[in-house]
Amino acid sequence: MIKTLKALGLLLFFALVVSGPLLAQEAGANPEKANLYKWSIIIGGAIITLAAAAGAFCQAKAISSACEGISRNPGAAPHIRFLLIFGLVLIETLVIYALLITIIILLIQWGKYA
Amino acid sequence: MEGLEHRLFVVELFNKVFGKPVLAALGLLGIHPQNTASPVPDYIVMCLVVAVFLMLVLGLSARKLSRIPSNRQNILELIIETFENLLVDIIGEDGRKYLPMIGTIGLFIFSANLLGLVPGFMSPTSKLNVTAGCAISVFIYYHWQGMKAQGIIKYLKHFTGPIPALAPLLFPIEVISHFSRPVSLSLRLFGNIFAEELLIIIIASIVPFVLPLPFMAVAIFTAVIQAFVFVLLACIYIAGAVAHEEDN
Numbered sequence: 407m408i409k410t411l412k413a414l415g416l417l418l419f420f421a422l423v424v425s426g427p428l429l430a431q432e433a434g435a436n437p438e439k440a441n442l443y444k445w446s447i448i449i450g451g452a453i454i455t456l457a458a459a460a461g462a463f464c465q466a467k468a469i470s471s472a473c474e475g476i477s478r479n480p481g482a483a484p485h486i487r488f489l490l491i492f493g494l495v496l497i498e499t500l501v502i503y504a505l506l507i508t509i510i511i512l513l514i515q516w517g518k519y520a
Numbered sequence: 521m522e523g524l525e526h527r528l529f530v531v532e533l534f535n536k537v538f539g540k541p542v543l544a545a546l547g548l549l550g551i552h553p554q555n556t557a558s559p560v561p562d563y564i565v566m567c568l569v570v571a572v573f574l575m576l577v578l579g580l581s582a583r584k585l586s587r588i589p590s591n592r593q594n595i596l597e598l599i600i601e602t603f604e605n606l607l608v609d610i611i612g613e614d615g616r617k618y619l620p621m622i623g624t625i626g627l628f629i630f631s632a633n634l635l636g637l638v639p640g641f642m643s644p645t646s647k648l649n650v651t652a653g654c655a656i657s658v659f660i661y662y663h664w665q666g667m668k669a670q671g672i673i674k675y676l677k678h679f680t681g682p683i684p685a686l687a688p689l690l691f692p693i694e695v696i697s698h699f700s701r702p703v704s705l706s707l708r709l710f711g712n713i714f715a716e717e718l719l720i721i722i723i724a725s726i727v728p729f730v731l732p733l734p735f736m737a738v739a740i741f742t743a744v745i746q747a748f749v750f751v752l753l754a755c756i757y758i759a760g761a762v763a764h765e766e767d768n
Contacts, residue, residue, distance in 0.1 A: 419729065488609070492756070495749050499704050502711035509718065 450511040457504030531562045566644040610755040626751040633743030655705035666761030
């Protein structure tokens, strides 16, 4: 009894998992604005992709230098860690700016304005 | 973005109880909110929830202190010592006098970030108004403390840089960099918390069952990190404002 219930539950779960994205799809946008929607999605995606790539590269550089510094002089670890966190925060802020711009571009209701 | 938000039970309850008096009080001041059904927005209600929670929990647990600390007192001392160590590390021994401001802001932002994970509540820090309020209070506070520690003339002089000939060039740059601090403070906190909530909403709208859980676990991590970062930057700004020239 419990075994069949378990199997049924699992089946229901997978059915919901599969059908979730299908239910989430909305009706198509206004065809006149389709070009604008397309470009806003492409540009929004491009902004956050470039920002994430550049930010990740810079953060990787900062972390690798900090690790080298700590392994050469473990006594200076607290000071280096403080500077590392401070630097990572400043780099991360720029990526967050790009993320906010992406969210604004993607979520704004273009149909109202354009 | 209106479609992503839904009415919260706590906000509706608050508006049912306090909506009419608030509307009358605002009317006396000559302000007429457009939404008369719920004049108090959700983030203000959530701020009040955080404030009342902190006052009740910390206020009640701070009673009957003794020289031999109980478990409850140990936890309180741990919280205080964390902030105190941060201040002493960054500013020096004089840093202890900034503990009330830094501790209040840190605890408020920390609990406000975590409130978003409780069902039926939202993070007040996912609205720009709240984070801008925190950032502007830090901005005014560190300028005030800098003027108090160095005197107004001497404090304004440190904007001009070490070389008098370069002062006209450096002064505008310094002023702009100081005004960009509250902007970056508020946008960083708002962007992180808002993006985190948006991510959870989007994931939950695709697969509403188990999948949002790991993202909510990451949200706990983000909440702690962002509260720490806000406090750290506030400490650094205060340290830069109150540092004397002869010290370095």
